[in-house]
Amino acid sequence: MSEFRKDPISQRWVIFSGGEKKPEEYSYSMAEINSDSENCPFCEKNRHMIETEIASKSVNGRWAARIVNNKFPALIENINIEKYADGIYDQMTGYGYHEVIIDSHDHNIPFHELSQIEIEAVIELFLERFKTFRRDKTLKYVLFFKNFGAPAGASLSHSHSQLVATPVVPKIVMEELNSAKKYFNYKERCIFCDLINQEFIDEKRIITSNDSFIAIVPYAPRFPFESWILPKIHESSFGDISSYEISNLASVLKDVLNRLETVFPKLPYNFVIHTAPFENHCKDYYHWHIEIMPRLTKVAGFEWGSGFYITETSPEHAASYLK
Amino acid sequence: MSEFRKDPISQRWVIFSGGEKKPEEYSYSMAEINSDSENCPFCEKNRHMIETEIASKSVNGRWAARIVNNKFPALIENINIEKYADGIYDQMTGYGYHEVIIDSHDHNIPFHELSQIEIEAVIELFLERFKTFRRDKTLKYVLFFKNFGAPAGASLSHSHSQLVATPVVPKIVMEELNSAKKYFNYKERCIFCDLINQEFIDEKRIITSNDSFIAIVPYAPRFPFESWILPKIHESSFGDISSYEISNLASVLKDVLNRLETVFPKLPYNFVIHTAPFENHCKDYYHWHIEIMPRLTKVAGFEWGSGFYITETSPEHAASYLK
Numbered sequence: 176m177s178e179f180r181k182d183p184i185s186q187r188w189v190i191f192s193g194g195e196k197k198p199e200e201y202s203y204s205m206a207e208i209n210s211d212s213e214n215c216p217f218c219e220k221n222r223h224m225i226e227t228e229i230a231s232k233s234v235n236g237r238w239a240a241r242i243v244n245n246k247f248p249a250l251i252e253n254i255n256i257e258k259y260a261d262g263i264y265d266q267m268t269g270y271g272y273h274e275v276i277i278d279s280h281d282h283n284i285p286f287h288e289l290s291q292i293e294i295e296a297v298i299e300l301f302l303e304r305f306k307t308f309r310r311d312k313t314l315k316y317v318l319f320f321k322n323f324g325a326p327a328g329a330s331l332s333h334s335h336s337q338l339v340a341t342p343v344v345p346k347i348v349m350e351e352l353n354s355a356k357k358y359f360n361y362k363e364r365c366i367f368c369d370l371i372n373q374e375f376i377d378e379k380r381i382i383t384s385n386d387s388f389i390a391i392v393p394y395a396p397r398f399p400f401e402s403w404i405l406p407k408i409h410e411s412s413f414g415d416i417s418s419y420e421i422s423n424l425a426s427v428l429k430d431v432l433n434r435l436e437t438v439f440p441k442l443p444y445n446f447v448i449h450t451a452p453f454e455n456h457c458k459d460y461y462h463w464h465i466e467i468m469p470r471l472t473k474v475a476g477f478e479w480g481s482g483f484y485i486t487e488t489s490p491e492h493a494a495s496y497l498k
Numbered sequence: 499m500s501e502f503r504k505d506p507i508s509q510r511w512v513i514f515s516g517g518e519k520k521p522e523e524y525s526y527s528m529a530e531i532n533s534d535s536e537n538c539p540f541c542e543k544n545r546h547m548i549e550t551e552i553a554s555k556s557v558n559g560r561w562a563a564r565i566v567n568n569k570f571p572a573l574i575e576n577i578n579i580e581k582y583a584d585g586i587y588d589q590m591t592g593y594g595y596h597e598v599i600i601d602s603h604d605h606n607i608p609f610h611e612l613s614q615i616e617i618e619a620v621i622e623l624f625l626e627r628f629k630t631f632r633r634d635k636t637l638k639y640v641l642f643f644k645n646f647g648a649p650a651g652a653s654l655s656h657s658h659s660q661l662v663a664t665p666v667v668p669k670i671v672m673e674e675l676n677s678a679k680k681y682f683n684y685k686e687r688c689i690f691c692d693l694i695n696q697e698f699i700d701e702k703r704i705i706t707s708n709d710s711f712i713a714i715v716p717y718a719p720r721f722p723f724e725s726w727i728l729p730k731i732h733e734s735s736f737g738d739i740s741s742y743e744i745s746n747l748a749s750v751l752k753d754v755l756n757r758l759e760t761v762f763p764k765l766p767y768n769f770v771i772h773t774a775p776f777e778n779h780c781k782d783y784y785h786w787h788i789e790i791m792p793r794l795t796k797v798a799g800f801e802w803g804s805g806f807y808i809t810e811t812s813p814e815h816a817a818s819y820l821k
Contacts, residue, residue, distance in 0.1 A: 177571075
């Protein structure tokens with residue numbers, strides 16, 4: 176039976192078309208691990224191909240994760256922000272940071288197969304860059320994200336993540352902030368905290384949880400088998416994460432990605448971290464989280480034109496496979 | 499030189515990364531025309547495969563375009579709308595219409611190669627369904643769209659369009675309405691009319707125009723070579739289009755799609771019609787239009803997570819190829 180469901184954060188209606196499509200009924204392009212490391216700029220032997228190392232973390236005496244400049248940055252670091260009118264339009268210089276986090280020295284290991292301590296090293300680098308950018312008054316936001324597999328937009332197969340720091344808050348984050356603020360004004364409660372409570376009551380969309388985090392399939396996902404990871408207690412900013420939480424985050428992230436991989440071998444996916452902007456006016460009502468978006472389906476005219484999304488597997492059914 | 503540009507309608511910042519990527523530098527999956535018509539449900543010889551014909555148009559004594567039910571509809575026609583709370587969440591029965599417009603009796607001819615009069619027949623069917631749905635007080639909107647080519651989400655190669663009629667206004671349309679309303683409250687002018695005037699002043703983003711329509715590459719596109727078609731005079735609803743305008747729309751739509759095809763052979767694309775909702779409270783400030791989205795690039799984590807879009811070819815450069 177077909178139904179509309181509304182995501183309370185984005186206010187987006189999605190359509191669940193009924194029918195409960197099973198994992199084996201999805202045909203998707205797999206993420207191929209390219210074993211040819213000869214010209215891979217992220218491999219140790221090609222270290223000369225990367226001009227700058229911004230930061231790195233070692234595990235057991237060997238580098239585990241490194242941050243480097245993006246060779247083809249979308250934004251430019253050392254320019255002044257100038258804002259001007261172009262007729263009726265608005266323009267601004269393309270100031271910002273676009274960096275790459277090489278997740279591992281190993282060319283062939285996908286992110287979810289890294290050890291927990293190696294994933295912690297990646298998260299620690301995220302946090303280090305977050306704190307550095309937060310001190311810079313010209314920047315408002317940093318988005319951490321990963322594209323895994325060519326079908327998810329990755330141009331190199333050696334495991335890596337990216338960050339983009341911008342002088343404006345991204346539109347989707349702004350929408351979440353506005354929506355969470357309205358909810359708070361009405362109820363004096365964080366909408367994400369209410370959502371987490373609801374998920375613990377309903378149980379059927381929970382994938383897993385640990386001391387610090389809960390992983391769920393959201394009630395009204397854009398993509399089939401979409402998964403979110405949220406801190407169980409109210410925290411608006413990723414930048415305030417503790418060492419204990421980093422350890423628990425690495426554990427739950429690895430766990431969820433492995434569950435997805437088990438159901439969908441070589442699944443291409445994207446994940447993003449949504450956090451409060453640096454100037455955090457939303458401590459009471461925003462709640463940082465990770466959104467994992469499996470690339471099982473093609474987004475087409477209906478979705479691009481309407482903002483509706485159609486899913487053929489209900490979140491409850493998806494969670495039952497990931498549980 | 500990298501720059502941020504803001505789309506005045508959606509309020510979306512996009513990033514033009516500089517560099518002016520040329521058409522031949524894009525590698526994209528082509529839309530393949532599948533010549534095997536044996537099991538094509540849209541072909542005349544397989545008419546028995548389609549249960550219902552809702553409407554049709556003939557050209558030169560032969561059917562040119564037919565509307566039929568979608569075999570796998572996302573929404574269901576004959577149910578009551580029921581709205582209920584599911585814990586903190588909102589749900590609604592999946593009421594609505596999901597139909598397919600078969601654009602031609604010819605299995606092998608892509609849409610842009612249809613004659614002008616055949617494209618007019620498709621638009622006339624759109625209009626017929628628009629007027630029927632508008633009379634139905636349970637519906638608020640109908641979205642017409644086309645997916646051309648498997649990479650753009652088309653599951654059958656025989657040229658076809660789709661419509662989805664819904665009891666809610668789509669989020670993206672609602673955003674455009676809200677934004678246009680704010681602009682009107684501030685300036686007492688339609689933002690789209692101002693945009694068209696600006697385009698006629700700047701000239702450099704105009705692809706073509708005729709008596710009734712202008713085609714442009716928008717100032718801050720989501721996709722490289724994105725193209726919009728807008729009525730030159732203020733018209734809020736597609737439903738009020740005249741016969742003369744239908745003829746001019748068929749002509750400009752065919753023209754723009756042919757220009758895109760010339761620059762990018764077998765380009766997969768989506769197009770959507772954005773119009774005022776049926777209950778048209780926005781006569782003064784909304785302006786219907788068509789958005790054509792070429793599928794040259796992959797949308798990845800950054801775009802999904804931020805709502806920013808990065809384009810590597812400026813609209814001015816794109817328009818210079820399409821002119």
